[in-house]
Amino acid sequence: MRIYLVGGAVRDKLLGRAVTDRDFVVVGATPQIMLERGFKPVGKDFPVFLHPDTGEEYALARTERKTGRGYHGFDFQADPNVTLEQDLERRDLTINAMAEDENGAIIDPFGGQQDLAARRLHHVSPAFAEDPVRVLRLARFAARYAPLGFAESDDTRALMQGMVADGEVDHLVPERVWAETRKALAEPCPSAFLQVLRRCGALAVLFPEIDALYGVPQRAEFHPEIDTGVHQEMVLDAAAQLAAGDDLVAFCALTHDLGKALTPADVLPRHIGHEQAGIAPLRALCARLKVPSEHAALAEHVCRDHLNAHRAFELKPATVLRLLERLDALRRPARLDTFLAACEADKRGRLGHQDDAYPQADYLRQARVAAAGVTAQPFVEQGLRGPAIGQAMQGAREQAIAELKASLTRAPASDA
Template sequence: MQVYRVGGAVRDRLLERPISEIDWVVVGATAEQMRELGYRPVGADFPVFLHPHTGEEYALARTERKSGRGYGGFTFYASPDVSLEDDLIRRDLTINAMAEDDHGTVIDPHGGQRDLAARLLRHVSPAFAEDPLRVLRVARFAARYAPLGFTVAPETLALMRQLSESGELDALTPERSWKEISRALLEPRPDVFIQVLRDCGALKVLLPEIDALFGVPQPAAHHPEIDTGVHVLSVLRQCAEHHQPLTVRWACLLHDVGKGLTAEADWPRHIAHEQRGLRLIRAINERSKAPKDCQELALLVGEYHTHGHRALELKASTLLELLQHFDVYRRPQRFEEFIAACEMDARGRLGLEQRDYPQADYLRGAMQAARAVAVQPLLEQGFKGSQLGEALKLERLKALKAYKKTLEM
C-alpha cells in the first residue's frame, strides 16, 4: 500500500501558491483494508475515504471507461493492481496529473512540470474529450491562472471545440454547470473564463444570450470599446479587481443581455434594453439554477442599472420608487450590491476604468435618508394599515427632497 499526494496540491506547491486542500491517492489497497484502518467511505461511484483524523480525502487508484453521455457516463474500476500511472492518465490536464511521495519526489509521467514552466493548460490524453465537464474546468483554470500567464494549448482548445460541437454539453446537469460557472466567476480573471468558452464554441451552447452580445455595437460616446461583449468582459474584470461577491458578478454578466435583442437597424442605440432583457435574465436564471440571491440581484440590476447611472438626475419620487423596489428598509445589503454592480458597469469601459462614480455615495446617502424616517411618530398620530404606508411614503419623499436640496446648496 502506497500513498501519494496528487493533483492540485502538487501543482500549487510547484507554483508556490497557497494549498487549500490535499487530495491523496492510495495504490495497492482494497476498500476493506481502508475500512480496517479506520478510513470512512464516502464515495458513491468509486471508493473515496475520509482519513480518521484529518478528514482529508483518500481515493483508491482507479481507471475509468466511457459508458454513456455526460459527466456521469463513466464506469470506474478500482483494484490493488491499478498503478499510479494508470490513475494519473485519466486526469484532465498535465499540470493536474502529477503525484508526490512522502519524500517530496514528484512523479510526472505526462509532462506537467514542463507545462507549468511553459504556462500551458494541456490535456493528458485523447480521453479528455469524453467528459464535457472538462470544457468548463479548463476555462475555469484559465481564469485562475491567467495572471501567471497561463493559456490553453491549441490542441486542447481544439478538443474543447470538438466537445462543444458534439452535443455532449447538453448532457451536463444545471447543478454541475452552475458549480463550475460560479467558481469560475470568483476566480481572478472571470473574463478569461467567458472568453475561453467563446473561443471553443461552448458559450453559444451554455450561455447563448451572452455569446450573442459579441459584435453588437454601442454608442462610442458612452462605450469607447464599442462591442457589447467586450464591455461585459471588461465589467467582469472590474468585478474581480474590486473583489465583488458572486451575486454582483452574476448580475454584471447578465446586465446587458437585452442589447442582444436590438434590431441591427437600430444599432448602436439600445432603447429599452433594460426591460427587453428581463425575460432573457429570467430564462438564464431558471436554466442555470442560480441561487435565489443571484437571481434576484441579476433581475434588479438588469432593470435598473441605467437608473443607477442617472441617479444624480432622478426626481425624488423616482428615487423613492427605486429604493422601494429594492426594499432597502429590510434589505439594505442588496441595494449596496446594486450600487457596486452599477459602478463596475461604469468602470468596465475602455479607458474609463479609473473614473470616479459619484452616484455610489449619492445613492447610499439617499438610502440612509429614506431609512432614517421613523415610523413611531406616525403611529402616535393614529395612522395604521394602508394609511400608515401612504404617510410613511410621503415622509420618505420629503426626506429625499430635503436630501437633494442639501446637496444642491
C-alpha cells in the same frame, strides 16, 4: 500501500500559491484496508475516504472507462493493481496530473511542470474529450490563472472544438454547468472563462444569450470598446476587482446587458429600452441553468435598474425611493451593496474608464439610510391610523432623500 498528495495541492505548491485543500491517492489498498485503518467511506461511484483525524480526502487509485454520453457515462475501477500513473492519466490537465510522495519528490509522467513553466493548459490524453465537464473546468482554471499568463494550448482548444461539434457538450446537466460557472465567476479573471468557451464554440451552446452580445455595437462616446461582448468581459473583470470572490455580484454583472443582443439592427448602435428587453433572456438563462433564486432576483434588478443607478443624481427623490423599495434595501442593505457593486462594474467596464469614480453608490447608500431613518412612531403619536401612516411615511422618506440631495454637490450627468 503507498499514499501520494495529488492534483491541485501539488500544482499550487509548485506555483508558489497557498494550498487550501489537499487530496490524496492511495495505491495498493482495498476498501477493507482503509476501513481497518479508521478511514470513513464517503464515495458513491468509487472508493473515497476521509482521514479519521484531518478529514482530508483519500481516494483509491482508479481507472475509468467511457460507457455513455455526458458526465455520468463512466465506469470506474479501483483495485490494488491500479498504478499511480494510471490514476494520473485519467485526469483532465497535465498541471493537475502530478503527485508528490512522502519524501516531497514530484511524480510528473505527463509534463505538468513543463506546462506550468509555459503557462499552458493542456490535456493529459485524448480521453479528455470523453467528459464534457472538462471544457468548463478548463475555462474555470483559465479564469483563475489568466493573471499568471495561462491559456489553453492549440491542441486542447482543437479537442474542445471537436467535443462541441460532436454534441458532447449538449449533454451537460444544468446543475453542473451552474456549479462550474459559479466557481468561475468568483475567480480573479472571469472574462477568461467566457473567452475559452467562445473560442471552442461552447459559449453559444451553453450561454447563447451571452454569446449573442459579441459583435453588437454600442455608441463609441459611451463605450469606446464598442463591441458589447468586449464590454461584457470588461464588466466581469471590474466586478472581480470590486467584489473579489463574490459570484453573486459577478452574475449580476454578467447578465446586466442581455437586452442589447435584441436591439433591432436599424436602431444600432443605440440601445433604447435594453434594460427591460433583457429581462426575458435573463429569466430564460436562469430557468435553464436552475440558478439560485437570489442570484436570479438580484440579476433582474441590475438588468432593469442599472441605468437608474448611473443617473441617480438626476432622479427625483420619489424615484430613488421606489428604486430602494424594489430592492427591499430598507430592510436588506446588503442587497443594495450587491446591486451597486454590479452597477459600478458596468460603469468601469469600458475602455479608458477602469478607474472612474462612482459617487452614485455613496449617494444611494446615504439615501437608503435617510429613508430607513423614517419610522411609523411619530405618525402614530400624531393620531394617524391605517393607510394614512404608510402615506405619511412615504412622504417623509421622499423629503429625507430630497434634503440629502440638496446637501450634496451635484455630480456630473452620467451616460448610458
